Amino acid sequence: MNKDIRDYPIHVAQSEIDDLHRRLRDTRWVDKETSSDWSQGIPLAYIQDIHKSWLEDYDWRQCEQRINDFGSFMTTIDDVDIHFLHVKSKHENAKPLLLAHGWPGSIVEFFKVIPMLTDPMTYGGTAEDAFHLVIPTMPGYGFSGKPSQPGWKVEKIARAWAELMARLGYSDYFAQGGDWGSAVTIGIGKADPDHCRGVHVNMVIAFPDEAMLADPTAEELKSLAQFAEHSEWGTGYSKQQSTRPQTLGYALVDSPIGQAAWVLEKFHAWADCDGHPENIFTRQELLDNVMMYWLTASGGSSARLYWESFNSIDPGEFKLPMGASLFPVEIVRPSRRWADKQYTNIVFWAEHERGGHFAAFEKPEIYVDDVRKCFALMR
Numbered sequence: 001m002n003k004d005i006r007d008y009p010i011h012v013a014q015s016e017i018d019d020l021h022r023r024l025r026d027t028r029w030v031d032k033e034t035s036s037d038w039s040q041g042i043p044l045a046y047i048q049d050i051h052k053s054w055l056e057d058y059d060w061r062q063c064e065q066r067i068n069d070f071g072s073f074m075t076t077i078d079d080v081d082i083h084f085l086h087v088k089s090k091h092e093n094a095k096p097l098l099l100a101h102g103w104p105g106s107i108v109e110f111f112k113v114i115p116m117l118t119d120p121m122t123y124g125g126t127a128e129d130a131f132h133l134v135i136p137t138m139p140g141y142g143f144s145g146k147p148s149q150p151g152w153k154v155e156k157i158a159r160a161w162a163e164l165m166a167r168l169g170y171s172d173y174f175a176q177g178g179d180w181g182s183a184v185t186i187g188i189g190k191a192d193p194d195h196c197r198g199v200h201v202n203m204v205i206a207f208p209d210e211a212m213l214a215d216p217t218a219e220e221l222k223s224l225a226q227f228a229e230h231s232e233w234g235t236g237y238s239k240q241q242s243t244r245p246q247t248l249g250y251a252l253v254d255s256p257i258g259q260a261a262w263v264l265e266k267f268h269a270w271a272d273c274d275g276h277p278e279n280i281f282t283r284q285e286l287l288d289n290v291m292m293y294w295l296t297a298s299g300g301s302s303a304r305l306y307w308e309s310f311n312s313i314d315p316g317e318f319k320l321p322m323g324a325s326l327f328p329v330e331i332v333r334p335s336r337r338w339a340d341k342q343y344t345n346i347v348f349w350a351e352h353e354r355g356g357h358f359a360a361f362e363k364p365e366i367y368v369d370d371v372r373k374c375f376a377l378m379r
Contacts, residue, residue, distance in 0.1 A: 002167045008074035008083060010067050010143060012295055017060060020256055020294065024055045027257050042265045050264065051257060053283055060295075063108070063288040070114060074143075075167060077160045080152070081145035084136035084164065085110075089118040091130035095375065096170035098134045098161055098188070102179025103241075103302055104263040105358060106142050106292035107135050108285065112364040117371065128379075129372045131174075136164055138180065140301035142292040147301075154180070154309045158187025162195065171195050174375050178202040178359055180305060183313050189320040198321035198347070198378035200371055202359040205313065206334040206342045220335045230331055234269060237262070241306035249300015252293070259299050260290045270357035272329040280362055316342070323348030323374030325367070327355030348374040 029048070033040040070085045085107055088094070097117065099110050110133075115122070120129035137144040139152050139160070161184065165173050174197055177185035182201040189199045208220070216224065240248050252259045264286060267277040277286060293299055322343045326333055336349055350370050355363040 002075075002169070004167055005073055005075050008072050008143070010064050010072055012060065012064060016295060021055055023256050024051060027051060027255070038265070038268055042261045042268070047257060047261050047264075050260060050283070050287070054256070054260070054287055058284065058287050060288075060291055062284070063291065066111060067107070070111075072143075075164065076145075077163055078156070080139050080147050080160075082136055082139065082160065082164060083143035084134060085114075086168065087114055087118050087133040087135070089130040089132050091120075091127045093127070094118070094130035094132045095379065096134065096165065096168075096173035097131040097371075097375070098136070098165060098173060098175045098185075099360075100136070100161065100175065100177030100181030100184045100188075101138065101141075102177070102181045103141075103305065104266050104289070104293075105179060105181075105361070106289050107137055108289040108292060109358055109361040110135055111285075111288075113360045113368050113371075116364065116368045120372070123368070125368075125372060128376070131375075132170075134165060134168060134170070134173075136161060137292075138184075138302070138305065140304055141298050142296055146298070147304075150308065152305070152308055154183045154305075154313060155187050155191070158184050158191045161188050162192035165192075165195065172197060174198055174200070174378065176200045176202075176371060179357065180309075183309070186318055189318060189322070190316075193320055196320065198323070198375065200323040200325070200348070200374045202325045202327065202367070202370075203330060203332065203357065204324045204326065204334050204339050205332065206339040208334075208338045209341065212338060212341075217335065220338075223333050223335060227332055234331070237266070238306055238310060241303035242310035243307070245300055245303035245307050248303055252299025252303075253297040256294050259294050260287075262299070263290050263293060267358070270329065270331065271362055272327065272354050272356035273362075285361070318343045319345055321345050321347045321378045323370070323377070324350070325359060325370045325374075326351045327357070327359060327363070328353065329356030331357060347377045 032044045070087050073084055073086050075082050101109055117131045140146050175185045175188045182203040185199045189196050273279045359367045
């Protein structure tokens, strides 16, 4: 193994768990919402139910053990520690694949698809469908380090992920991502086209030009209306995180219920969950993801990515082979012709009837099938 890569088993001190429990017991509750739904945010009754489970039933050690069983490592790139999972397939000809998460997600989003991608023959695939997986944690997130200087924009993260693949000896690889991971994945393809063979995203960043806006299709009108609704009612989090992440951070790193509410509300708003996140996610899964923020005090540092990059993403023309999976409950859902304007070599395009923002987490079988089909076209 490269000398710059070191084993990094996770073991959170019991004192940290005890501190979490103390803070949960000392929670000062906000008054009940005046609406009868989630329109004012996460309902008091639900977050109090989460609070009870978190304090009395939740077991962090299960998640910790899964991380370590997958293979937990650390490396330092540009003076920032980068935590990542490295899960090798038993199949000799498996292709390296980097999976990139975003906010409010984490490496936890990929737990269900890891065995399906590395051991495809157990999950309805063939040996040719096998991948070696590299799943890094973004700077300022989870168990990765927190940048102490500005400049960690999407483009720098993309270059860091390319460097990570080089350190692991992968000179020929694919990349996949959603949310911020989508932007980073496109950035990898632009920064490292000699080694990245192609990409797949489950959130396509593409916008219509004036001519397209002047003559939209029925589906495009629906997409524009969906985005307008999101812009009007669903962007409070991004306004705050892209302008004053530090101010927000004081609350999130001090209050576990505050951190949980800030994250969990999006698993209601952005998932295809028929009105409740636990229709598709287990409570253990939801809290595992919250713990990646709470235990590492990364509520503020993770939000800084919005301050760094939210108003400066410009993917421009993208020439590498690219695939996309579109799900109906997504923040942005561009049409194929919008995407074709920006991505000049789309080889795979799938539009699904169910699913939302957290594709690997929500619809692991569909996600894996799309990833297999997409990269089979690029081998």
